[in-house]
Amino acid sequence: MHEGKCIGLHEKIDFDFSRKKTREVRVGSLIIGGNAPIVVQSMNNTDTRNVAASIRQIEELAEAGCELTRLAVPDLQAAEAFANIRKKSPLPIVADIHFDYRLALAAIEAGADKIRINPGNIGGEDRLSQVVKAAKERGVPIRVGVNSGSLDRKIIDKHGGVNAASMSESVLQATRQIEKYDFEDIVISIKASDPALTIAAYRLLADKTDYPLHLGVTEAGTMREGVIRSAVGIGTLLAEGIGDTLRVSLTADPVEEIRAAYAILKSLGLRARGALLVSCPTCGRTAVDLVKIAQEVEEALASVTEPIKVAVMGCAVNGPGEAREADVGIAGGKGEFIIFRRGEIIRKVPEQEAVTALMAVVDEVCRERELNK
Numbered sequence: 570m571h572e573g574k575c576i577g578l579h580e581k582i583d584f585d586f587s588r589k590k591t592r593e594v595r596v597g598s599l600i601i602g603g604n605a606p607i608v609v610q611s612m613n614n615t616d617t618r619n620v621a622a623s624i625r626q627i628e629e630l631a632e633a634g635c636e637l638t639r640l641a642v643p644d645l646q647a648a649e650a651f652a653n654i655r656k657k658s659p660l661p662i663v664a665d666i667h668f669d670y671r672l673a674l675a676a677i678e679a680g681a682d683k684i685r686i687n688p689g690n691i692g693g694e695d696r697l698s699q700v701v702k703a704a705k706e707r708g709v710p711i712r713v714g715v716n717s718g719s720l721d722r723k724i725i726d727k728h729g730g731v732n733a734a735s736m737s738e739s740v741l742q743a744t745r746q747i748e749k750y751d752f753e754d755i756v757i758s759i760k761a762s763d764p765a766l767t768i769a770a771y772r773l774l775a776d777k778t779d780y781p782l783h784l785g786v787t788e789a790g791t792m793r794e795g796v797i798r799s800a801v802g803i804g805t806l807l808a809e810g811i812g813d814t815l816r817v818s819l820t821a822d823p824v825e826e827i828r829a830a831y832a833i834l835k836s837l838g839l840r841a842r843g844a845l846l847v848s849c850p851t852c853g854r855t856a857v858d859l860v861k862i863a864q865e866v867e868e869a870l871a872s873v874t875e876p877i878k879v880a881v882m883g884c885a886v887n888g889p890g891e892a893r894e895a896d897v898g899i900a901g902g903k904g905e906f907i908i909f910r911r912g913e914i915i916r917k918v919p920e921q922e923a924v925t926a927l928m929a930v931v932d933e934v935c936r937e938r939e940l941n942k
């Protein structure tokens with residue numbers, strides 16, 4: 570364990586939790602683990618055989634701040650397409666392989682920056698050894714991914730069911746299957762769809778290994794439920810210093826996974842990217858349509874990459890206080906808004922012009938920061 574600093578929106582803040590020390594694993598141009606920033610990743614939901622659509626989605630993900638994406642390689646045709654995608658991709662790519670070792674070999678050959686396998690279902694010892702050997706020759710790391718639904722029967726029986734102990738033992742057993750070929754470029758994941766089980770399993774695992782950990786709550790759900798479940802599962806672990814990379818799994822556009830990932834990381838001050846919006850819950854003092862305005866501001870801020878704190882407040886009771894903390898803020902009055910910049914009132918605008926006027930100030934702040942870089 571080591572003490573660390575986290576990067577907040579404005580300054581370095583000492584945090585009172587420490588990040589667990591893990592080994593560094595290189596994935597293309599990225600480092601996962603050690604002191605490297607927590608890597609944000611996603612998974613394409615395009616058909617890998619459709620090269621153009623896959624590249625388009627990777628570009629959208631990169632634009633949103635994704636640093637690593639994963640593509641399913643379900644057949645040899647997909648493996649061939651993977652090679653073309655890899656050549657054009659702005660991001661390093663993980664090949665997701667199940668059951669067929671030939672696909673793992675083909676993906677490594679096609680330039681995969683990392684492969685994700687479950688050593689237990691790749692087709693036996695001899696085939697696994699071929700995959701590990703090829704990965705080693707090419708310097709391709711392996712994510713050993715075991716989910717609560719794919720545990721070894723004997724281990725489940727030994728621990729009396731699917732629980733943190735059986736999940737942790739299963740994934741460590743799978744890791745040993747690879748280590749015996751003198752291979753240590755390993756990242757581990759051990760996801761469950763239940764956030765509480767995910768937390769318990771990763772806690773146990775973090776005590777037993779120093780390989781970097783890939784966090785996630787699997788099959789987390791749709792935008793609303795899935796973001797909450799992921800924030801609880803992933804956020805709890807991050808706050809305990811566990812985790813080196815993460816994926817928020819959502820039944821939604823993968824770009825939303827990236828937005829959610831940064832929202833979790835920003836909440837803990839672990840990564841600074843894009844705007845942090847604070848808005849009040851409204852009450853009997855609110856005399857403007859704040860819910861609508863906050864939603865419009867959230868949408869408008871989605872394309873901002875500069876770390877900036879923006880406050881949207883219903884009235885002047887808490888408005889100026891929040892606005893002092895925020896880089897830019899608005900506080901509602903009767904059918905109008907006051908715009909603040911670092912606590913200083915700079916303008917008063919009618920309600921219907923508030924979002925446009927606020928965004929103009931946000932752009933101004935971002936431009937000034939660009940010039941000062």
Ligand code: SF4
Nearest residue numbers: 849851852883884887
């Ligand atoms: S900021 Fe004003 S409107 Fe918003 S909850 Fe507080 S008192 Fe109510």
